[in-house]
Amino acid sequence: MRRRTTTVAAATAAAALSAALAVTVLALPAAGAAQGDSATTFVNIGVNHDLDYTVGVEATKKRVFSVSATVSDPSGVKSVSYELWHGEDRATADGVMAGAAQCHKINEFTSYCEALVTADPNVNLRSNALAGLWYMTPVAVDGAGNVTRGEGVYFARIRRQTSMSQTVVTPDPVKKGANITVKARMTVASWEQKKNVPLIGHQVLLQYRKGTSGPFVTLKKLKTDRDGWATSTVKATADGAYRYDFAGTSLTQPTPGSADYVDVK
Template identity: 90%
Template sequence: MRRRTTVAVVTAAALSAALAVTILALPAAGAAGQDDSATAFWNIDVNHNLDYTVGVEAAKKRVFSVSATVSDPSGVKSVSYELWHGEERAKADGVMVGAAQCHKLNEFTSYCEALVTADPNVNLRSNALAGLWYMTPVAVDGAGDVTHGEGIYFARVERQTSLSQTVVTPDPVKKGRNITVKAQMTVASWEQKKNVPLIGHQVLLQYRKGTSGPFVTLKKLKTDRNGWATATVKATADGAYRYDFAGTSLTQPTTGSADYVDVK
């Protein structure tokens, strides 16, 4: 059985996103010791998400899909996907693996999809594991040769966030009077197995006049040491207020439930 690496093919969207994060050296096709007919990996997909992003709660495992179209002149026997966290595979501080089910498209090509489990109780015990994970697809072709795909493959594993129900006081309120808009921001702690306050992160206070139409941003503010966002604005007309969090490279975006205010 021979072991080989290949220059894999990625989608344009994946390449553009990945280059914004990191650039990895790619081996040249036909290099010494390699098989010129190496396996090719196409259309890599993680969680059916354009950003290859997976959100994981504090104490609940998350199962997500990883897939690719795989081709080889000898056909495709089996495929698996290995995700790892760290600067290099040999020193990875986190690993997830999924064995794929392959569906033959023709004599040489198969669509191979695996289910991978991210679990705070098993492979996500540290909050430091949030962020970029690299992925190595591994294929065995019909001749028994093993190919480790090397290229710009990645997934973003992020901590789930939440915003509490927005509360506006007083309600009802006279027009022109000040109202206070509050909500608490929390984030999954994989270490503590519970949600904890998300401190010092920017959220947007948004308002929608009446009962329909788009929300507009009124203020940008940061959450306090207990995760609370608190803003004071003047009541101008009946409408709804809410907070929105855009997320970060380590945390998921979220939008809180709106509170409707009656202005007299």
């Protein structure tokens, strides 16, 4: 059995990821293998059936997500697996996930191979520091028994799930021109503490929608306090709904808040 490494990646995946991530590609050939000596190719890399390659994980619940690729080799495809790792390089990774794929033949040389990978705060996500960019290595065995490790622009984003309480506006009803207070609380999954904790010092948007339909318009930008609360005071102008919106970060998932409708007299 010969081990080899290929650097061939999907042009669409590479373009989308390099534009979205703007990170340096790591190429880590298998020991004793020369780059580009493999006929095996990996294209149309997918994570979680999401073009953003993103997976949000709660504080205690497992999150099962899919990883897939279209794999081709002149001698056919025998099996495929996927390794995801976090850190400077695979050898010193501080987090690892893996999954064996089920492959469905497209033709004699090409198969679509999809695996289910489990992100688990009790097993492979015990530290909040593991949130962020994970590198992914597809590993294929061709029909002749040769092993190819695909190295290139393959990534997944593993993020901590966030949540926002119901927005509450007081007083309601309110006289036109009077001040109202809009409050909501942000929390984020702590994989270390196995519970949601306040999301402190992060920017949220106070948004308003006049009436019962139409788009929300941003009124203010503010940061959550040390208990995760977003609190703002505005003047009531007309019946409508208020909410907070959190855009997310490279480590945390975005969350739109639930709106509270106010009756203005």
